[in-house]
Amino acid sequence: MTNSRTISFIGGGNMARSLIGGLLENGYAPASVSVSDPLAATTTALSEDFGISTYADNATAAAAADIIVLAVKPQQMQTVVSALGPELKGKLVVSIAAGVQCRNITKWADEAFDLVRCMPNTPALLQCGATALFANTDVSAANRDAATTILSAAGVVAWVESESELDAITALSGSGPAYFFLLIETMTNTAVKQGLAPDLANKFAIQTALGAARMAHTGEHNPAQLRKNVTSPGGTTEAALNSFADNNFHEIVERAMQAAHDRSEQLGQN
């Protein structure tokens, strides 16, 4: 159904490129997708890579489509949405801008439209993202399905019931990749201190993270069970996990995620 509706991306940066690539891979017709961006080099590259229509002007791009995906930086949203105003009327508008609340988008546009706010994360750039979506009760089921289709092009999606849940999503999957990068960095540096070559340490830390994620992803056992399965009594893993516990690992993670949550809430209010 979505495939018969035209989509315009406002802003042709990293996220728009990833979503467009994913949509076309999933069978979406290039003729149904367009993008606007002020930079000619950006629109030329998108046109050449995907065979889609491109525009230098947002209003022309928005007028040409049934669904508008706002894919500019959060700090550009007010200018872009205020200028688009009437072009959004009656359409499905999907915002992927981190931290920009629905009430602000509606206020800046000063028009009525179905609005879906999404919180994707960086692995979306590899179509391996996790995106949460929120819509108020006015948004039709068909438009919810359309938003699901668009964001599914970048990985897994889930709907949340309230906009405030997006603060918890930000603390989990939005900021989450950085937590894993920190662990990979720290494990690499420690292995180097223990005598391994940096390249080998880095390669094995990354492969271990990937392997662990893939094992958890199968869903055959939950993470707690997987951890127990590799923890022999009196063994090396138990020694490491006991050290984590002695140093309050759980509290460290909980405090960090609470800080991310609170900051997300604060940024949204601003």
Ligand SMILES: NC(=O)c1ccc[n+]([C@@H]2O[C@H](COP(=O)([O-])OP(=O)(O)OC[C@H]3O[C@@H](n4cnc5c(N)ncnc54)[C@H](OP(=O)(O)O)[C@@H]3O)[C@@H](O)[C@H]2O)c1
């Ligand atoms: N990247 C991620 O992993 C990620 C994760 C979660 C959420 N998001 C959200 O996704 C949105 C896009 O992020 P991104 O990483 O794709 O950013 P990006 O690469 O900077 O893309 C934004 C694009 O919008 C263009 N632009 C600037 N002003 C514009 C205007 N007035 N009209 C139309 N286009 C304009 C920019 O052009 P110039 O470069 O010339 O300014 C750029 O090409 C952001 O709101 C961000 O919060 C991104």
